[in-house]
Amino acid sequence: MSVNIVPTSPTGPSGKPVKTVDMHIGDAAPGCKKRDPILVVDGVRRSFGGLTAVDVDHVEVPRGAITALIGPNGAGKTTLFNLLTGFDKPDSGAWTFDGRPIAGVPAFKVARMGQIRTFQLTKALGLLTVMDNMLLGAKGQSGENFFRALLPFLWRKQETANEAKALDLLTRFKLDAKKDDYAASLSGGQRKLLEMARALMSDPTLVMLDEPMAGVNPALTQSLLDHILNLKAQGMTVLFVEHDMHMVRHIADWVIVMAEGKVVAEGDPHEVMKNPAVIDAYLGQHHDEDIGEDQPEHIEALKELLDDER
Amino acid sequence: MIDWGAIFSNAAVELISPTTAAYALAALGLAVHFGYTGLLNFGQAGFMALGAYGYAISILTFGFPVWGAFLVGVGASVIFALILGIPTLRLRADYLAIVTIAAAEIVRLLFTTNTFAAVTGSANGLSGYKNEFAALNPLAEGSYGFGPFENNAYDTWLRIVAWSIVILAALLVWQVMRSPWGRVIKGIREDEDAVRALGKNVYAYKMQSLILGGVFGTVAGMIFALPRAVVPSNYQTTLTFFIYAILLLGGAATVLGPIIGSMIFWVLLSFFSGFIARAVEAGWLPFMTAIQGGQLRFILVGVAIMLIVIFRPQGIFGNKKELAFVR
Numbered sequence: 001m002s003v004n005i006v007p008t009s010p011t012g013p014s015g016k017p018v019k020t021v022d023m024h025i026g027d028a029a030p031g032c033k034k035r036d037p038i039l040v041v042d043g044v045r046r047s048f049g050g051l052t053a054v055d056v057d058h059v060e061v062p063r064g065a066i067t068a069l070i071g072p073n074g075a076g077k078t079t080l081f082n083l084l085t086g087f088d089k090p091d092s093g094a095w096t097f098d099g100r101p102i103a104g105v106p107a108f109k110v111a112r113m114g115q116i117r118t119f120q121l122t123k124a125l126g127l128l129t130v131m132d133n134m135l136l137g138a139k140g141q142s143g144e145n146f147f148r149a150l151l152p153f154l155w156r157k158q159e160t161a162n163e164a165k166a167l168d169l170l171t172r173f174k175l176d177a178k179k180d181d182y183a184a185s186l187s188g189g190q191r192k193l194l195e196m197a198r199a200l201m202s203d204p205t206l207v208m209l210d211e212p213m214a215g216v217n218p219a220l221t222q223s224l225l226d227h228i229l230n231l232k233a234q235g236m237t238v239l240f241v242e243h244d245m246h247m248v249r250h251i252a253d254w255v256i257v258m259a260e261g262k263v264v265a266e267g268d269p270h271e272v273m274k275n276p277a278v279i280d281a282y283l284g285q286h287h288d289e290d291i292g293e294d295q296p297e298h299i300e301a302l303k304e305l306l307d308d309e310r
Numbered sequence: 311m312i313d314w315g316a317i318f319s320n321a322a323v324e325l326i327s328p329t330t331a332a333y334a335l336a337a338l339g340l341a342v343h344f345g346y347t348g349l350l351n352f353g354q355a356g357f358m359a360l361g362a363y364g365y366a367i368s369i370l371t372f373g374f375p376v377w378g379a380f381l382v383g384v385g386a387s388v389i390f391a392l393i394l395g396i397p398t399l400r401l402r403a404d405y406l407a408i409v410t411i412a413a414a415e416i417v418r419l420l421f422t423t424n425t426f427a428a429v430t431g432s433a434n435g436l437s438g439y440k441n442e443f444a445a446l447n448p449l450a451e452g453s454y455g456f457g458p459f460e461n462n463a464y465d466t467w468l469r470i471v472a473w474s475i476v477i478l479a480a481l482l483v484w485q486v487m488r489s490p491w492g493r494v495i496k497g498i499r500e501d502e503d504a505v506r507a508l509g510k511n512v513y514a515y516k517m518q519s520l521i522l523g524g525v526f527g528t529v530a531g532m533i534f535a536l537p538r539a540v541v542p543s544n545y546q547t548t549l550t551f552f553i554y555a556i557l558l559l560g561g562a563a564t565v566l567g568p569i570i571g572s573m574i575f576w577v578l579l580s581f582f583s584g585f586i587a588r589a590v591e592a593g594w595l596p597f598m599t600a601i602q603g604g605q606l607r608f609i610l611v612g613v614a615i616m617l618i619v620i621f622r623p624q625g626i627f628g629n630k631k632e633l634a635f636v637r
Contacts, residue, residue, distance in 0.1 A: 143490035
């Protein structure tokens with residue numbers, strides 16, 4: 001029984017994004033149960049030598065919502081991403097996607113199941129055209145078999161359909177004018193857009209974005225935010241890693257906070273920012289002492305954390 | 311006085327010689343590996359040796375027909391590709407380079423060692439396997455062609471078969487590289503993690519590419535062996551580097567590049583060797599002996615290739631646009 005409100009438009013009448021609410025069961029504590037989880041992680045540990053990068057006991061990602069994974073640098077967010085998508089192997093632990101256990105499943109099979117990720121450092125395929133980048137994202141292409149590739153009439157129809165779909169997506173992401181250019185000629189922000197559009201070619205159910213806003217200029221940020229909200233409007237689940245608190249507050253329905261490899265807090269974006277564990281994680285144990293004028297970035301971060309949405 | 315006519319006609323002979331075809335085909339295999347997939351295969355000489363020896367041993371020792379010997383060579387290279395690929399294709403690209411260069415040397419040394427002399431002929435190699443191929447010749451005795459391209463029936467037959475195989479291989483590469491399969495392959499060259507994240511089995515694609523380019527190298531080894539004897543010293547690492555030179559000359563990720571590159575390479579090589587030999591004879595280069603002159607041609611070819619790579623790094627057929635984004 002799902003009580004998720006799936007909005008038909010990314011933003012409500014007030015212009016603010018419609019938030020999905022009431023997703024959890026019980027208190028919003030670390031590892032709390034969700035009414036309809038799409039991703040359930042149990043006891044995942046990964047250490048590099050003596051450093052335990054990830055040590056997550058239990059965490060659930062709610063379906064049909066936008067979940068933010070935040071935490072200071074080195075908290076293990078990207079490592080957790082790599083583990084969940086099969087790009088890295090944990091020391092121990094299990095997790096299920098859509099009810100299917102996918103621990104130990106190779107990355108390409110995880111992607112085929114509908115859990116598609118992007119990378120923190122954009123991986124646009126530079127010397128392929130934008131259109132080829134898009135077409136590469138499509139699933140189940142018969143022309144990707146070597147022997148069938150030799151006989152174009154076997155895949156021409158599918159290719160044409162994929163091209164139409166790609167063009168439609170590129171138009172939405174305002175990249176259609178660039179479709180015949182090499183991806184290497186795109187700006188950093190456009191590459192982020194291309195990577196996201198390419199991920200959508202496979203009609204994923206869970207989109208995992210690793211720092212979608214990193215290195216994107218403020219003008220493009222708004223458009224990227226709208227695209228992420230659109231994913232939710234189309235019924236996809238989004239899990240993203242981000243450092244920008246304004247953005248997290250603006251679009252996330254649920255926030256999972258990691259620090260030193262563990263999940264230290266979970267909850268609604270407005271509530272979770274006030275959680276002492278989160279403030280500790282970001283600012284250290286001594287945030288309430290005078291941190292002095294020589295650390296303006298701490299004051300800035302503190303302001304950002306405690307700042308209510310304007 | 312220098313006989314320019316002889317120099318040019320000897321150079322022109324190389325334009326369509328079977329050796330040129332063999333190098334073109336081997337370079338096409340490297341284009342699949344390096345140009346399209348980004349696999350650093352430095353063991354193409356090993357694939358060629360397997361083709362040459364696979365063919366020669368099958369005929370001489372086991373008395374196989376031509377098609378059987380052909381299949382033995384191709385089968386050997388598929389197995390070789392699997393042995394190379396299974397442990398290394400999951401690792402970073404440079405590991406494949408190290409393993410292939412070593413494996414090709416292992417293959418050559420196995421053919422050189424005296425232990426198997428009864429089968430491999432050791433350092434003297436093998437000869438006398440041409441009759442079976444000549445027996446398939448449908449051409450009547452006589453001479454065919456014109457000018458520098460005039461040959462007897464066997465040589466003409468060999469040229470027809472060699473270049474037909476090159477053309478078929480080129481058409482095959484052209485077709486698969488414009489298909490979705492080729493798109494995945496080129497994506498792997500750019501960033502294999504990105505392709506993996508899109509649900510493609512990168513490992514399987516790299517293996518298919520390694521086998522395809524390796525089989526091209528093997529067939530090239532057979533063509534290379536037919537006009538001469540099979541001698542292990544022909545399959546040293548320098549052979550691989552000549553093929554890389556041809557590939558870069560023509561353009562790494564192109565179909566025509568390796569073929570035209572091979573023609574240019576061999577015509578230049580023949581021209582320089584003819585010119586220097588006659589220049590030494592005519593006393594133009596008094597400081598040089600004929601033997602030194604024989605070495606000089608490789609120096610001149612090296613300089614020519616350097617100039618092309620410096621002033622046209624994408625090769626002759628490479629896309630100029632790609633240059634703007636050289637990483």
